[in-house]
Amino acid sequence: DAGVTQSPTHLIKTRGQQVTLRCSPKSGHDTVSWYQQALGQGPQFIFQYYEEEERQRGNFPDRFSGHQFPNYSSELNVNALLLGDSALYLCASSAYTGTPDSPLHFGNGTRLTVT
Amino acid sequence: QKEVEQNSGPLSVPEGAIASLNCTYSDRGSQSFFWYRQYSGKSPELIMFIYSNGDKEDGRFTAQLNKASQYVSLLIRDSQPSDSATYLCAVRGLSFGNEKLTFGTGTRLTIIP
Numbered sequence: 532d533a534g535v536t537q538s539p540t541h542l543i544k545t546r547g548q549q550v551t552l553r554c555s556p557k558s559g560h561d562t563v564s565w566y567q568q569a570l571g572q573g574p575q576f577i578f579q580y581y582e583e584e585e586r587q588r589g590n591f592p593d594r595f596s597g598h599q600f601p602n603y604s605s606e607l608n609v610n611a612l613l614l615g616d617s618a619l620y621l622c623a624s625s626a627y628t629g630t631p632d633s634p635l636h637f638g639n640g641t642r643l644t645v646t
Numbered sequence: 647q648k649e650v651e652q653n654s655g656p657l658s659v660p661e662g663a664i665a666s667l668n669c670t671y672s673d674r675g676s677q678s679f680f681w682y683r684q685y686s687g688k689s690p691e692l693i694m695f696i697y698s699n700g701d702k703e704d705g706r707f708t709a710q711l712n713k714a715s716q717y718v719s720l721l722i723r724d725s726q727p728s729d730s731a732t733y734l735c736a737v738r739g740l741s742f743g744n745e746k747l748t749f750g751t752g753t754r755l756t757i758i759p
Contacts, residue, residue, distance in 0.1 A: 562745075564746065564747075566747075571751070572751055572752075573650075573734055573736075573749030573750050573751045573752055574690065574734075574747070574749050575749075576746040576747060576748070579745065579746060586745075587745065587746055589746065619689070621689055621690070623747075632678070632695075632697065634678075634680060634692050634695045635680070635692070635747060636692060637682075637689045637690050637691070637692075638689060639688070639689050640688075640689040
């Protein structure tokens with residue numbers, strides 16, 4: 532049973548460029564969330580997708596956008612990269628049940644470095 | 647006040663002893679509570695989650711929840727060197743459109759052989 536898979540593992544970009552990160556959820560999961568984790572901090576919520584729609588969004592600028600596909604996989608796009616966007620980007624998936632007993636499982640993350 | 651606060655670290659515990667990790671949260675609407683373990687450079691790994699008041703045990707790990715006090719803790723019994731990691735506490739609401747996880751900044755735990 533494959534867990535949450537993310538690609539690429541590492542990425543180096545230059546300021547002003549655009550980047551796309553990809554995520555495939557765990558089998559049986561239909562909800563995908565993205566988090567940004569800066570060094571020494573806890574993960575910060577970017578947004579969540581369910582049924583191909585953005586259902587909830589954190590305090591991130593519009594430069595951060597996403598998409599969910601019919602097979603539940605997801606992409607995170609970041610435009611006009613800033614040095615401060617350097618972080619570990621985590622994808623988490625879960626099965627929407629509307630009950631408290633549906634934990635999130637994280638992928639291995641994508642380490643983005645902006646130079 | 648931070649939404650989720652964890653006891654400041656780093657925390658050092660002798661091998662075989664009990665490690666106690668604490669977390670408080672501000673949103674009384676929080677419904678479920680998670681403990682993740684994160685090794686350096688790796689992604690968070692789910693250890694336990696709890697959503698009812700009281701204790702929940704899984705092997706060497708026990709999660710404790712007190713919603714009235716807005717407090718959740720994780721006990722690690724018979725601590726092993728492999729338990730050395732950063733432990734992240736996270737809380738989640740459950741109302742439609744409010745299912746994001748809010749994390750604390752983590753507590754770094756070191757088990758001393």
